[in-house]
Amino acid sequence: MRLSVIAAAAIFNLAPALAQTTGSINVSAARANTSTAPANASFDAFLQRLWPQAQARGISRATFDLAFRDVTPDASIIALTKKQSEFTAPIWGYLNSAVGGTRIPRGRDAAAEHAGVLSQIEARYGVPKEVVLGVWGMETNYGSFTGNKDTIRSLATLAHIRYRGDFFRDELLIALELIQKGHVERSELRGSWAGAMGHTQFMPSSYMKYAVDWTGDGHADIWSSTSDALASTANYLKGYGWVPGLPWGLEVTLPDGFDHRLNKASFSSFNAAGVRRADGRGLPSSGEARLFYPAGHRGPVMLLTENFDVIKKYNSSDAYALAVGHLGDRIAGRPAIQADWPTKAPRLDKAGTQDVQRRLKLLGLYNHDADGRIGTGTREAVRQYQLRNGEIADGYPTPALLAKMRGGR
16 A cells, blocks of 8 residues: 555654754664664664765655664575576576466466456557566566565665665665655565565666556555556566567577678568578568577577567566567467577586686677676677687687687687
């Protein structure tokens, strides 16, 4: 339930008197009734530093104290920062887990149950219903688990340890704004360990920009209103540039002797080069795409469009976006990926991938951290290295490629 007018008035009526005190935050007020909680001087100091930043955004002392009452760091979250399967698992294993099991039949059931509102949402925002369902299925398995952690506590824990720099601090400040402006009640802020909330796991900043009150009850309720959550998701994707009528991606086959220097081009150019859809249908008559080899040239080959990059605004992992698109396709009755995955081929471990990234950096081809994750930057750098050496430019780092790099090639 949203913050009522009465509750909001009570908080705002307290604000003027409390705001007159401009010194450091009264931590004991923010932590009332926590005499049994262990002292955490570092976290208290973090709150002291956070208060002026919150105040500068128009957060009242009453809202700040309300938000952090009884809040302590969540030790369980620290370990979870090191476990993100979409970056570490083999992509075929991740897809089997993400799209397998009951997700496809449950998605089809959800499509039937919410057919009316999904059609209306697609008409308004231009985002296909199956893509919205793909996000919903991937994020919370159609609302079956939206997370029950205190969002303020999660964000404060991550901001305190400066995980991902200032990102979570900024999200925490926006969460405070949501409370201050009456968009949500403090108790309503529940979600994942990383602060994502509701049926489709919106961060506070996404809620602030894209949450939709589809039902018209005066509250964009992404936690308990399926309609609000799905409309908000479509609005999010539209806001990041979803192009209506353009597929997110297609599985394709390449002709013998294909020139791998052709990487990003119009669909007509790919068609002229002999690239064909794996399902036998024709390529789109307009638009551009780029080739993507999720497991190297010995596995499936995809043509991805800018809509794939829009899906990645939800999660920057290629595997995640591929899973969303693939799940949506299966819900809509389109075939599974047809080419075999190279499951028995040797793979680089994290240390090996980091070694590749460091060597690419020395060659001036890579300008990011050597984090051991195979993302867009790593793939493009590997592709450039492969082109330099006359190899099939699939952008996929392998043990054989690392061995050549170590050999001075």
